[in-house]
Amino acid sequence: MPKLPFSDPGHHELFLRKQQQQQQQQHHLQQQQHHQGIQQNTLVGKKEDPGGGQQHELLDQLYKAAEMVGTGNFTHAQGILARLNQHQQLSPIGKPLYRAAFYFKEALQLSLGHNNVNNNLTPFDVIFKMGAYKVFSEVSPLIQFINFTCNQAILESLEDADRIHIVDFDIGFGAQWASFMQELPRNRGITPSLKITAFASPSTHHPIELGLMQENLTQFANEIGISFELDVINFDSLDQQSCFSLPIFRASENEAIAVNFPVWAASGQPSALPSLLRLIKQLNPKIVVSLDRGSDRSDLSFPQHVLHALQSYINLFESLDAANVTSDALNKIERFLLQPKIESTVLGRLRGPDKMMPNWKTVFASSGFSPVPFSNFTETQAECVLKRAQVRGFHVEKRHAFLVLYWQGRELISASAWRC
Structure with missing residues (x-):
C-alpha cells in the first residue's frame, strides 16, 4: 500500500483537540465573566x-x-x-x-x-461544532477523501513553487491546511512560504473559531519551519464593485495561486456563481479544486x-x-x-432570481474553465483512504475527470480540478 500524504492522524487530531481545549478554556472564562x-x-x-x-x-x-x-x-x-x-x-x-x-x-x-x-453561533456551540467535526472525520472517510484528494491535486500543480497562495472559499476549521503544510517540506529542497486568504461568513464562523484557527495554524507552521500568513475576508460583504481592491489582487508576480472553491460555496446565492468564477479567473490560479455533494442543482x-x-x-x-x-x-x-x-x-x-440556471459544470465551462484529470496516484490515494475506513460500503470511481465517492452505489460527493 503506498504511503499516504497527510496521513499522520496525530497532527490532525492534535490540531482539532487543541482548538477544542482553547475554546473550552475561553468559554469557561466568559462564564466566569x-x-x-x-x-x-x-x-x-x-x-x-x-x-x-x-x-x-x-x-x-x-x-x-x-x-x-x-x-x-x-x-x-x-x-x-x-x-x-x-x-x-x-x-x-x-x-x-x-x-x-x-x-x-x-x-x-x-x-x-x-x-x-439567530444563526450566529455561541462560544458553547463552537465547542460542539468542533467536537462534531472531529467525530465526523474519524467515523466517515468523507472528510479525508475531500482533504487528501484536493491537497494532492494542489501539490502536484504547484510542485515547482516556493511561494504559495491558497484562496479558500470553504476553510472550515483549517485542518486541511495543517495537513497540507506538513507535506510541503518533503516535496521541496527549500522551505516554502504559505499564505491563505479565506472567505468566511460571520453566520457560519464565530470570531473565536477564526481566531483559534489562525493561532493554531500559525503555531503549527512555526513548528515545522514554514513562513505562514492567514487573511480572513467577510464573504457576505463581497461584491463586484469592491472585490478588485482586495489584497489578493495585489499578489506578487512570483506567487503561485491555487483556489479551493466547492460548489456549495455559492449555494447561499446560486446566481452569484458566474461573478465568483470571474473573480477567481482574474487571480490566474494554477489550479482550482472543487467539490460537489450533488445537492445543489440550480438547473x-x-x-x-x-x-x-x-x-x-x-x-x-x-x-x-x-x-x-x-x-x-x-x-x-x-x-x-x-x-x-x-x-x-x-x-x-x-x-436568487426566480429562474433556473444552468448546471454548475456548464457555468464553469462557459466561464473559461477546463477540467483537469486527477493523477493515478491521487486516485490510488483515495482508494487507500477507503481501505483504512472503519465502515465498508464506500468505493471510489473515476468518472471522466472527476473522482466520485459512493456509498452503497449512491453518489456522496465528487471532486474535480480545473484550469482557466
Missing part, C-alpha cells in the same frame, strides 16, 4: 419501511410545501408544514429518511420568515431541487448510521455541521 423528473421511489431506501406509503406521503407533502414556498404561496405552505409538524416520526432522532426530512422541513419553515432564528425547479437535495442527505445520513456512532454524537454532527448546509441549500435558491 417523481414529480417532474424526480423519481420518489429512489428516495425510499430498501432498508426503510417496506410499505413505504407513509414515506411517499411525507415526500409528497414536502414537495408540495416547497412548491408553495417557491411560488410565494406562504399561507398554504404554512398549512402543509403545520401538518408535517404533527408527523410523529419526523424528528432529528430516527431513521435517516425521517431525520433528513425533518431538517428540510425546518429549512422550509425558516423560508417563511416566521422563525427568524432544477425549486421543489425538484429540494427533493434532489433530500436524496443526497438521506444517502449521507445512512452512511453515518452504518458507522455505529452514538446517537448524541450523530445528532451533533447533523445539527452543527449538516443542518446549516441544508438551510443554505434550501434558502439560497430563494434569495
Whole structure:
C-alpha cells in the first residue's frame, strides 16, 4: 500500500483537540465573566419501511410545501408544514429518511420568515461544532477523501513553487491546511512560504473559531519551519464593485495561486456563481479544486431541487448510521455541521432570481474553465483512504475527470480540478 500524504492522524487530531481545549478554556472564562423528473421511489431506501406509503406521503407533502414556498404561496405552505409538524416520526432522532426530512422541513419553515432564528453561533456551540467535526472525520472517510484528494491535486500543480497562495472559499476549521503544510517540506529542497486568504461568513464562523484557527495554524507552521500568513475576508460583504481592491489582487508576480472553491460555496446565492468564477479567473490560479455533494442543482425547479437535495442527505445520513456512532454524537454532527448546509441549500435558491440556471459544470465551462484529470496516484490515494475506513460500503470511481465517492452505489460527493 503506498504511503499516504497527510496521513499522520496525530497532527490532525492534535490540531482539532487543541482548538477544542482553547475554546473550552475561553468559554469557561466568559462564564466566569417523481414529480417532474424526480423519481420518489429512489428516495425510499430498501432498508426503510417496506410499505413505504407513509414515506411517499411525507415526500409528497414536502414537495408540495416547497412548491408553495417557491411560488410565494406562504399561507398554504404554512398549512402543509403545520401538518408535517404533527408527523410523529419526523424528528432529528430516527431513521435517516425521517431525520433528513425533518431538517428540510425546518429549512422550509425558516423560508417563511416566521422563525427568524439567530444563526450566529455561541462560544458553547463552537465547542460542539468542533467536537462534531472531529467525530465526523474519524467515523466517515468523507472528510479525508475531500482533504487528501484536493491537497494532492494542489501539490502536484504547484510542485515547482516556493511561494504559495491558497484562496479558500470553504476553510472550515483549517485542518486541511495543517495537513497540507506538513507535506510541503518533503516535496521541496527549500522551505516554502504559505499564505491563505479565506472567505468566511460571520453566520457560519464565530470570531473565536477564526481566531483559534489562525493561532493554531500559525503555531503549527512555526513548528515545522514554514513562513505562514492567514487573511480572513467577510464573504457576505463581497461584491463586484469592491472585490478588485482586495489584497489578493495585489499578489506578487512570483506567487503561485491555487483556489479551493466547492460548489456549495455559492449555494447561499446560486446566481452569484458566474461573478465568483470571474473573480477567481482574474487571480490566474494554477489550479482550482472543487467539490460537489450533488445537492445543489440550480438547473432544477425549486421543489425538484429540494427533493434532489433530500436524496443526497438521506444517502449521507445512512452512511453515518452504518458507522455505529452514538446517537448524541450523530445528532451533533447533523445539527452543527449538516443542518446549516441544508438551510443554505434550501434558502439560497430563494434569495436568487426566480429562474433556473444552468448546471454548475456548464457555468464553469462557459466561464473559461477546463477540467483537469486527477493523477493515478491521487486516485490510488483515495482508494487507500477507503481501505483504512472503519465502515465498508464506500468505493471510489473515476468518472471522466472527476473522482466520485459512493456509498452503497449512491453518489456522496465528487471532486474535480480545473484550469482557466
